[in-house]
Amino acid sequence: xxxxxxxxxxxxxxxxxxxxxxxxxxxxxxxxxxxxxxxxxxxxxxxxxxxxxxxxxxxxxxxxxxxxxxxxxxxxxxxxxxxxxxxxxxxxxxxxxxxxxxxxxxxxxxxxxxxxxxxxxxxxxxxxxxxxxxxxxxxxxxxxxxxxxxxxxxxxxxxxxxxxxxxxxxxxxxxxxxxxxxxxxxxxxx
Amino acid sequence: xxxxxxxxxxxxxxxxxxxxxxxxxxxxxxxxxxxxxxxxxxxxxxxxxxxxxxxxxxxxxxxxxxxxxxxxxxxxxxxxxxxxxxxxxxxxxxxxxxxxxxxxxxxxxxxxxxxxxxxxxxxxxxxxxxxxxxxxxxxxxxxxxxxxxxxxxxxxxxxxxxxxxxxxxxxxxxxxxxxxxxxxxxxxxx
Numbered sequence: 327x328x329x330x331x332x333x334x335x336x337x338x339x340x341x342x343x344x345x346x347x348x349x350x351x352x353x354x355x356x357x358x359x360x361x362x363x364x365x366x367x368x369x370x371x372x373x374x375x376x377x378x379x380x381x382x383x384x385x386x387x388x389x390x391x392x393x394x395x396x397x398x399x400x401x402x403x404x405x406x407x408x409x410x411x412x413x414x415x416x417x418x419x420x421x422x423x424x425x426x427x428x429x430x431x432x433x434x435x436x437x438x439x440x441x442x443x444x445x446x447x448x449x450x451x452x453x454x455x456x457x458x459x460x461x462x463x464x465x466x467x468x469x470x471x472x473x474x475x476x477x478x479x480x481x482x483x484x485x486x487x488x489x490x491x492x493x494x495x496x497x498x499x500x501x502x503x504x505x506x507x508x509x510x511x512x513x514x515x516x
Numbered sequence: 517x518x519x520x521x522x523x524x525x526x527x528x529x530x531x532x533x534x535x536x537x538x539x540x541x542x543x544x545x546x547x548x549x550x551x552x553x554x555x556x557x558x559x560x561x562x563x564x565x566x567x568x569x570x571x572x573x574x575x576x577x578x579x580x581x582x583x584x585x586x587x588x589x590x591x592x593x594x595x596x597x598x599x600x601x602x603x604x605x606x607x608x609x610x611x612x613x614x615x616x617x618x619x620x621x622x623x624x625x626x627x628x629x630x631x632x633x634x635x636x637x638x639x640x641x642x643x644x645x646x647x648x649x650x651x652x653x654x655x656x657x658x659x660x661x662x663x664x665x666x667x668x669x670x671x672x673x674x675x676x677x678x679x680x681x682x683x684x685x686x687x688x689x690x691x692x693x694x695x696x697x698x699x700x701x702x703x704x705x706x
Contacts, residue, residue, distance in 0.1 A: 348624055350540035350624070351540045429679075433619065433623040434538055434541065436613070436686055438541075450683065481692065482696060484679075485682070485683045485692055486672065487679065488679035488682050489676050489680070492623055492682065493671075495623065496622055496637050496640060514704055
């Protein structure tokens with residue numbers, strides 16, 4: 327197996343460091359130290375810390391199994407449940423301490439980093455679009471009330487999920503996740 | 517009028533600085549500079565930056581008009597709507613750029629600051645308790661389906677609201693707020 331390039335080593339380690347510590351909670355030095363690469367090498371590979379964070383966001387998204395939203399072998403609401411179940415397992419995997427990288431960056435970076443803000447705008451739009459298409463399907467097969475606006479409902483749900491991710495950092499237990507599932511699938515989408 | 521004490525000047529200015537820049541996005545020097553007080557005076561008044569942030573959180577909460585939740589002259593759901601309408605006006609007042617200080621601190625501080633985490637745990641619990649009692653009243657007068665668990669619904673709504681606050685930092689328009697109101701009052705609490 328080929329050794330990972332310095333850039334790869336730096337970028338993949340940065341996802342962990344930025345997720346655990348936050349964008350402003352770690353320095354470039356912290357990131358290069360954690361990656362085991364020389365600090366001086368940073369600017370050979372990334373224009374600045376924001377560019378690294380955008381790269382980290384994309385890598386993080388690759389691990390979110392967005393394909394689960396489009397697995398047409400399953401009924402729409404089961405797919406939606408599988409999607410959030412997978413995301414929940416990731417929160418649980420780090421003891422609920424890290425939250426969602428999207429939400430973390432939205433909180434810390436949107437005011438001062440317009441490129442990150444635009445990146446996040448697109449990421450959330452795509453995510454909401456995927457959830458919306460599932461809700462449309464669910465309406466077509468009679469599983470969701472056809473009078474609801476599926477786009478609005480999708481955006482509401484995605485935002486609610488981000489609120490759950492944030493609350494988990496306080497509770498450090500599954501409570502907010504279980505309540506999201508109960509209210510979403512037993513009340514809202516009934 | 518008496519001049520505000522140095523401590524008061526520092527603490528009230530810190531709410532703004534911490535809300536705008538985030539806990540890790542500003543230094544003690546930034547905070548004392550913004551307050552127009554000598555940096556050296558900081559530790560005469562606060563044990564550390566976390567203690568200042570906890571003080572800022574309490575001041576922030578004083579501005580959230582929690583009394584609106586308990587104005588018994590209005591029907592319960594109207595009160596709930598008034599509560600979120602007031603919070604929304606605060607987001608709008610800073611061009612949606614700052615989010616909610618509770619959510620911001622939850623995102624940035626819970627991992628490394630156990631006192632802040634405990635403070636946030638209590639604040640969210642109290643807030644959710646207030647919303648829960650409104651929902652119970654609404655159930656008693658027949659405005660909300662009595663089969664729903666009001667505590668669970670309250671926690672879901674508060675988390676969803678925090679997700680809205682975060683999403684506003686990206687969209688910088690009322691969209692997420694309007695959608696929260698539509699889904700909450702026209703779908704969820706029907």
